[in-house]
Amino acid sequence: MNTSMQPIGLFDSGVGGTSIWKEIHTLLPNEATLYLADSKNAPYGQKSKEEILHLSIKNTELLLNQNCKLIVVACNTATTNAIKELREKYDVPFIGIEPAIKPAALQTKTHTIGILATKGTLNSVLFHKTVSSYTNLNIIEQVGHGLVQLIEEGKLGGSEIDKLLQTYLKPMMQANIDCLVLGCSHYPYLIPQIQKILPKEVKIIDSGLAVAKQTKTILEKYGMLNKTIAKQKQLFYTNAKPNALATLLGNKYTILEKDF
Template structure:
């Protein structure tokens, strides 16, 4: 496979997909990445399938104009609702992100797992097809109402956030889950708060590492790796850049851009 110095495009309904970007950047530091935060339209989880498909195509068009060689849909809701349409329309590889149910089910001792996700993910046909495979495991689904908005506003450590998380997680603890699957790319930023609520024996799973490994696999098999070294990532948002800059620990420049 020849080298390919075109960038990897990554989009999410806001800042949450930076948890996926971070895993990709750690595994593939020489790849140039362009991250698109569609915060103006966050959260996607409360929108119709048609709206989610339209927004996902808008984001894809933007990234393809930037000459991206591969696109990572770093949003569970966009993946479960739109990735089939994206793959049908565009001639570029797409990598999606789904709740990591399989490893949780495989390793669960209590045969009871919890999933914290958006309404759009939990209601999607793709998610329901996935959960149907695991009839022997009790899967407790919880919509994370309000969590994405609080993260987007920079209120990760607010009393309101802790109150919401406690109300969502307590019934799962009482139901004897031993794995909690984070079904939204925003939610890994809540792991420190979640760990304060969950007993130590409950494992938390997110999808970042799996998506990074799949990205590496597609680069190796289909697209080609970059021959550059330590390329500087580019971040775009269509709202105030402050929260995205802060979540990136002020290490990178974020440009506000209408899209």
């Protein structure tokens, strides 16, 4: 069966994974996509591994029921807590997203990097396994308490987010980081505010482009790349707060609110 015309599925604990979707859509404009924003259950970062796995299975099955040929887990917390089980359970390629520690390790000159992520990501077995291989680095971990909730409410600027970012980033600057890894797909939307706080020599690193490139690689590997030039559908489903999704997408795409 020719699967190339089937959509790429993506899911996240809300709207943040659209930062990943944008990179994929830019690199692969001929691909149809279907995005699930599980905003009703955001944030995943405060939930148990069992809850995260349950929600990830629910989202995966919704996407598979829509004939998605590949699934991007556009959520660091879901990737680090559930992707192993998803790959074992379903016969479809999965692309995950993890904090980009390796690029930071290759670029740092001070050997000190900061990681801003959710509690669920920083506490995960996969994250600890990754970090343990970088014994030569001083890694400053910080949970971004409250940031996802504010982004889900469409508050991308203003004093609330600025105050939280100042609190989280100040100890990192004092520790002399020269790379900041954004370990949550929501956080790239905060880059303009982060840049105002950090010294300009600190590199801000997220995983979006790397995920897009890996998606293309896997589609090519399995012969699923859509090589037509016809315009494809870009669909977005959300179970809460459709206005936040519309704000981030610029009201250019079809957003459907449904219960899932």
